[in-house]
Amino acid sequence: MCVPPIPxxxxxxxxxAVREPxxxxxxxxxxxxxxxIVDEKTASSLxxxxxxxxxxxxxxxxxxxxEPVKPCPATAAPxxxxxxxxxxxxxxxxxxxxxxxxxxxxxxxxxxxxxxxDTVFGNIDRLLSSQPDRLIRFGTGELGDSLxxxxxxxxxxxxxxxxxxxxxxxxxxxxxxxxxxxxLHLKPKNAVVSWSLNPQLVIGxxxxxxxxxxxxxxxxxxxxxxxxxxxxxxDPVLFFQNWxxxxxxxxxxxxxxxxxxxxxxxxxxxxRFPVPLKEIMQERFPKSRIAFAEMVRGPDGKMRYPRxxxxxxxxxxxDFLKAKQQDLFIYFCMEHPSVWDAVTxxxxxxxxxxDFWFAQSLFKRFPELDISEPRRESYIPSGTTMxxxxxxxxxxxxxxxxxxxxx
Amino acid sequence: xxxxxTVHVPLKEIHPDFFFxxAADSDLSRLMASVDRSGIRTPLLVVKDxxxxxxxxxxxxxxxxxxxxxxxxxxxxxxxxxxxxxWFREVLLEHLSMHPLTLVEKARALRIAxxxxxxxxxxxxxxxxxxxxxxxPDIVADVLQVLALHPEALRYVEKYxxxxxxxxxxxxxxxxxxxxxxxxxxxxxxxxxxxxxIASGLRETGIREHRAPAEQYVAMxxxxxxxxxxxxRNQKIDRIxxxxxxxxxxxxxxxxDRLERFRRDAGLPSTVQLSWDESLEEPGIRLRxxxxxxxxxxxxxxxxxxxxxRQILHDxxxxx
Numbered sequence: 169m170c171v172p173p174i175p176x177x178x179x180x181x182x183x184x185a186v187r188e189p190x191x192x193x194x195x196x197x198x199x200x201x202x203x204x205i206v207d208e209k210t211a212s213s214l215x216x217x218x219x220x221x222x223x224x225x226x227x228x229x230x231x232x233x234x235e236p237v238k239p240c241p242a243t244a245a246p247x248x249x250x251x252x253x254x255x256x257x258x259x260x261x262x263x264x265x266x267x268x269x270x271x272x273x274x275x276x277x278x279x280x281x282x283x284x285x286d287t288v289f290g291n292i293d294r295l296l297s298s299q300p301d302r303l304i305r306f307g308t309g310e311l312g313d314s315l316x317x318x319x320x321x322x323x324x325x326x327x328x329x330x331x332x333x334x335x336x337x338x339x340x341x342x343x344x345x346x347x348x349x350x351x352l353h354l355k356p357k358n359a360v361v362s363w364s365l366n367p368q369l370v371i372g373x374x375x376x377x378x379x380x381x382x383x384x385x386x387x388x389x390x391x392x393x394x395x396x397x398x399x400x401x402x403d404p405v406l407f408f409q410n411w412x413x414x415x416x417x418x419x420x421x422x423x424x425x426x427x428x429x430x431x432x433x434x435x436x437x438x439x440r441f442p443v444p445l446k447e448i449m450q451e452r453f454p455k456s457r458i459a460f461a462e463m464v465r466g467p468d469g470k471m472r473y474p475r476x477x478x479x480x481x482x483x484x485x486x487d488f489l490k491a492k493q494q495d496l497f498i499y500f501c502m503e504h505p506s507v508w509d510a511v512t513x514x515x516x517x518x519x520x521x522x523d524f525w526f527a528q529s530l531f532k533r534f535p536e537l538d539i540s541e542p543r544r545e546s547y548i549p550s551g552t553t554m555x556x557x558x559x560x561x562x563x564x565x566x567x568x569x570x571x572x573x574x575x
Numbered sequence: 576x577x578x579x580x581t582v583h584v585p586l587k588e589i590h591p592d593f594f595f596x597x598a599a600d601s602d603l604s605r606l607m608a609s610v611d612r613s614g615i616r617t618p619l620l621v622v623k624d625x626x627x628x629x630x631x632x633x634x635x636x637x638x639x640x641x642x643x644x645x646x647x648x649x650x651x652x653x654x655x656x657x658x659x660x661x662w663f664r665e666v667l668l669e670h671l672s673m674h675p676l677t678l679v680e681k682a683r684a685l686r687i688a689x690x691x692x693x694x695x696x697x698x699x700x701x702x703x704x705x706x707x708x709x710x711x712p713d714i715v716a717d718v719l720q721v722l723a724l725h726p727e728a729l730r731y732v733e734k735y736x737x738x739x740x741x742x743x744x745x746x747x748x749x750x751x752x753x754x755x756x757x758x759x760x761x762x763x764x765x766x767x768x769x770x771x772x773i774a775s776g777l778r779e780t781g782i783r784e785h786r787a788p789a790e791q792y793v794a795m796x797x798x799x800x801x802x803x804x805x806x807x808r809n810q811k812i813d814r815i816x817x818x819x820x821x822x823x824x825x826x827x828x829x830x831x832d833r834l835e836r837f838r839r840d841a842g843l844p845s846t847v848q849l850s851w852d853e854s855l856e857e858p859g860i861r862l863r864x865x866x867x868x869x870x871x872x873x874x875x876x877x878x879x880x881x882x883x884x885r886q887i888l889h890d891x892x893x894x895x
Contacts, residue, residue, distance in 0.1 A: 217712075460782045462826050464854040474827050475855045476894075506858040 173262035173316045173345060173377050174224045176279070179203045180211055182230035188283035190321065191229045197320050215278050220452065223277025224262050227317070231284045237291040240310060243502045244468040248516060250499060251523040253304050255292070257282045257323060258312035263344055264376040266456040267404055267439060270311060271448045279312065281321060289330050296337055301546035303527040303539050306331075309342025309362075316345050324350050332357035335540050338530065340399060344378040346387035352394050358537055360432045361391045362399030365422070367414035370406055374456060381418065385425040392426050397534050403437035403501055405481050407461055407473055412484055419488045428493035432534065433526070436482050437501035439463075440472045468502075478503075479510045486511050497529040520548045579651040581618045586640055586648050588627030589619070594690070596634040597683035598670065599733055607639045615640060617669075618649040620662060628652070632666045660691035660702070667705050678742060679733040681706045682721045689719075717743055728753035731760055737767045744771040747778060752788050762801055763812055776819040784822075795822065830855060830894065837891045841884055844874045851895045860888070860895050 179201055185191050186205055195203055206214070211228060218226070236256050242249035260270060260279040282288060296304060308314045308327065318324050324341065331339045332355070339359045341351065351361060363384045366374075371381055379387070388398045400422065405415070422428075439458060441449075446459045463471040472478065482500065489496050499522060500508060508515030516522035527542035619633030630637055631653060640648050653662055667684060670676070676684065688702035689695075697703075697719075698710045708718055717739055721732060724745050732742045744767075745753050760770040774788070781791035792798070800806070800814045821828045831853050838849050848863045864875050878884055 457782065460779050462824055464827070464856055466856050472856075474824075474830070475858070476830060477826060504856070504858070 173313075174264065176201055176227045176262065176317070176320065177225040179227045179229065180206050180214070180278075182211060182228070182283070183207050185229055185231045185283035188229075188231070188285075190281070190283045190285055190323070193322055194227070194229055194281075194320060197322075215276055218277045220271060220277045221264070223260060224264060224279065226278040227281060227320070228276075228278045229281045229283050231287075232280060232282055235291070236282055236288045237295060237306075240307075242519075243470065247466070247468060247502045247504055248500070248508065248522060249502060249519050250305075250526065251519050252310075253295070253306045254310035255288060255306050255308045256311050257285065257288055257308055258317070258321075261312045262316050263313060263378045265344075265378070266374045266376075266449055266453040267441060267445075267458060269441060269445065271452070272442060272445045274311065279317070281317075285323070285326055289326075292330070292337075296334060299546075300336055301540070301543060302523070303336050303338065303530065303542055305338050305340060305526060307340040307342055309340065313343050313345060314341035315343040315347045315351070318347055318350050322350065325354060328354045328357060328359060331359060333538070334358055335538060338537060338539065342399075342401065344375060344384065346379040346383040348387045348391055351396070352390060356395040358539070360397045360399050361388070362401060362432075363388055364401045364403060365418055366402070366404075366406070367411075367418050369414055370408075374406075374453075374458060381421065385421055389425045392430055395536075397430055397432035397537070398426060399432045399434065401435045401437075401501075402485055403435055404439035405436060405485065406439055406458055407477060407481060408458075411481070415481075415485055416488065419485065419492075423492050428496065429533075431493070431496060432530065433497045433499065434489060435499055435501045436485055437503070438473050438478045438481055440466075440470045440502065442470055446471070470502075475504065475507060479507055482507065482511045495533065497526070497533070499526075518548065523547050579653070581649050581651055583647040584621075584628060584650050586637075586645055589621060589630050589637065589648070589650070590624075590627060591630045591634060591637060593634075595631050595687055597676075597680050597687060598635065598674075599677060599680055601635070603635060603639050603642070606635055607643060610636065610639045610645075611643055615645075615648055618651045620653055620666065621650045622653050631662070660688060663687060663691055664702060664705065667702060671705065676706065677733055677736045678718070678721060678739055679729060681708060682718050685715070685718055686722060714739070717746075720746060725750040725753040725757065727757040727761070731757040731770075735767050741767045741771060744774060748774070748788060752792075755789055755792055759797065759801060763808055763815075765812070769812070773815060773819060776823050780819070780822045795819065827853070827855065834860075834891060834894055837887050837894070841887045841891075842878075844878050846871050847875060847878065849891075851891075855895065858895060860891050 179194060179198055181191050181195070181203060183205055208230070211230070215223065215226070215228070234256075238254060238256070240249065240252040240254050242252075258279065258281050259274055260277065261268070262279060292306065308323070315324065327339055327341075328351075331337055337358060341359065341361045342364065343361070344364050348361065365381065365384065368381045371378060388400075392398050402415075402418075408414075439461070441459070443465070449456060449459045459471075461473065462477075464474050466472050473481070482503075486498055489498060498512070500511075505515040516525060524542060524544055524547035527539070527547065530537055531539055531541055615633075615636050617633070617636070619636055620631040621628035622631060628650065637648070653659075684706055685697075685700070685702065685708065688700050688706075689697050692700055697715050698712050703710050703715070708714060721729070721739070721742055724732065724742075728745050731737075732745070745756070748756060756770060756774050759765070759773075760767075765773070777788045777791050777795070781788045784791065784794075786794060795815075795818050797815060797818075800811055800818070803811065806814065834851055841849060843849055846865045846867075849860060850863070851857075851860045864871070866872050866875065
């Protein structure tokens with residue numbers, strides 16, 4: 169059932185990166201895939217007008233500029249975000265989801281791999297030492313898939329070694345594949361492996377070249393058996409005919425495959441996208457209908473299902489999960505505080521508080537992660553009041569609403 | 576081109592070749608008055624052919640002279656059958672020094688420029704810079720595609736000097752649908768932004784309901800609205816937008832209808848306004864009261880203290 173990620177058909181290595189260990193390793197493992205050494209100018213002229221689908225077949229190894237470790241771009245107030253930190257070693261993805269934000273977010277269509285991994289580690293170290301009392305959650309799966317190319321890059325080994333023993337860090341490998349082979353041979357330490365989940369119907373229609381639902385869940389089970397806490401992301405949750413039945417089935421399968429007490433976190437987020445993505449989706453995936461659902465433009469400029477519909481979708485999934493495992497840590501990605509309230513009965517007052525909730529939950533439920541006990545004051549700066557946040561949110565909402573189309 | 580000699584030739588020997596006409600039709604009265612007074616000052620550009628001459632540039636001057644019954648006109652005869660593009664660049668420059676080109680004129684000019692350099696990649700055509708068209712293949716293709724629009728849609732694009740980004744909205748529709756949309760837009764004097772808002776609504780709701788936009792147009796009874804003699808232009812536009820909105824946002828419409836019923840049942844005093852964010856993204860309801868006298872205050876207070884009214888507000892809050 170699995171349709172593997174789009175195979176790499178060509179590898180280009182930036183002349184400046186050719187001596188990096190990662191570049192050397194990739195050349196060794198390239199097999200029959202042609203490898204070409206290029207300078208930056210040639211690379212940019214080669215990739216400049218390349219279509220996204222073509223770019224997904226090309227791997228470019230470079231020492232690209234820009235900060236590789238940074239806060240998740242998240243979204244504007246009033247929506248709450250979790251203060252995730254993203255590690256951008258890889259940008260673009262060999263899978264092809266209709267709703268993928270990378271289609272508009274990234275300038276380059278090719279899969280770009282940052283070769284100077286030591287620079288990345290140096291930046292992570294600096295961040296960790298600047299906030300020693302805060303548990304920082306890192307992830308390599310924000311601008312690409314954490315594991316899709318792991319067989320070629322072997323990046324998971326280096327990351328696992330690096331994060332091992334860091335008392336204020338957790339690394340998340342986020343994937344839509346079942347490529348966990350390398351992870352199973354490593355000693356789990358301060359790492360969570362997570363999967364994005366959707367009904368098989370959605371995977372078949374919208375998530376091309378990704379692993380089937382059963383394959384993702386089998387992989388999750390294997391990782392759990394190997395000692396990894398696992399995570400799940402119901403994101404994007406889609407609204408379609410019989411969605412209740414389809415999502416119930418996914419949830420049933422989750423509990424059938426994994427030990428729910430060993431799930432580190434579950435995120436929920438309904439479909440949302442910036443307006444320009446709609447046109448790209450129509451052009452690249454004319455059979456996809458998800459962008460034509462009834463949506464409104466939120467104060468952050470993104471299209472979303474109307475709030476009452478989102479609440480209904482979340483409530484169904486949230487209540488099912490909580491009925492099975494009361495202490496599951498469930499959070500919403502980029503959601504309005506009123507949605508948290510309607511579904512869970514409360515909401516974090518600030519993004520910082522949500523970050524603290526994460527740390528608390530992990531500390532209590534996963535002692536083997538070897539993290540320090542979180543203290544509230546290390547997360548929530550004094551002076552951040554509920555009223556202050558609400559005031560900011562209202563201002564943002566007001567300014568956002570003036571720019572909507574009124575729909 | 577400047578070295579070409581000007582000669583006078585009989586008007587009847589000149590045959591207009593409309594492929595080379597890129598300027599839009601416009602009012603000739605001022606030009607005719609000038610030609611009548613002083614004759615044609617700038618010679619027409621022609622090429623020699625077995626039947627006489629074929630007109631390459633000066634179509635408006637040619638029409639003015641014909642209308643005025645001129646016997647002869649001054650021309651310059653392009654050498655080599657006018658196959659070089661140098662003359663065309665000069666014509667363009669001259670035109671641009673007097674008037675900026677509309678999108679349709681640019682598209683026609685680009686087609687001419689490409690025909691004069693058929694072996695060259697269109698993206699490197701020197702006229703692109705003159706026409707202020709970015710040398711990107713997709714943009715060049717889009718500009719040329721404008722000329723393939725249904726004539727009614729093309730007229731509409733020309734009339735409103737629609738930019739390419741907006742005019743591209745027509746590309747999503749069949750030529751029959753383009754005619755339908757342009758017909759509606761012309762009948763209601765819709766500006767492009769309004770037209771494409773309606774058009775995209777038609778298309779998207781059509782996709783949702785498995786109907787082509789033309790079928791959706793009929794299913795939403797737009798033809799009836801357009802021909803309703805009881806309605807004026809603004810009422811027709813409102814009716815069309817309202818119909819479309821309800822189909823586009825059935826969930827939100829039902830939700831807002833429910834809130835609207837609450838508002839009616841709340842028996843609001845005339846000094847109080849009750850509203851909410853109709854996109855429902857901002858939670859809650861907004862109550863605005865004008866208090867200009869103690870009497871207003873008493874009315875508001877009594878209204879808020881009424882148990883049934885408060886219950887309605889509670890119910891509204893749950894919904895909003």
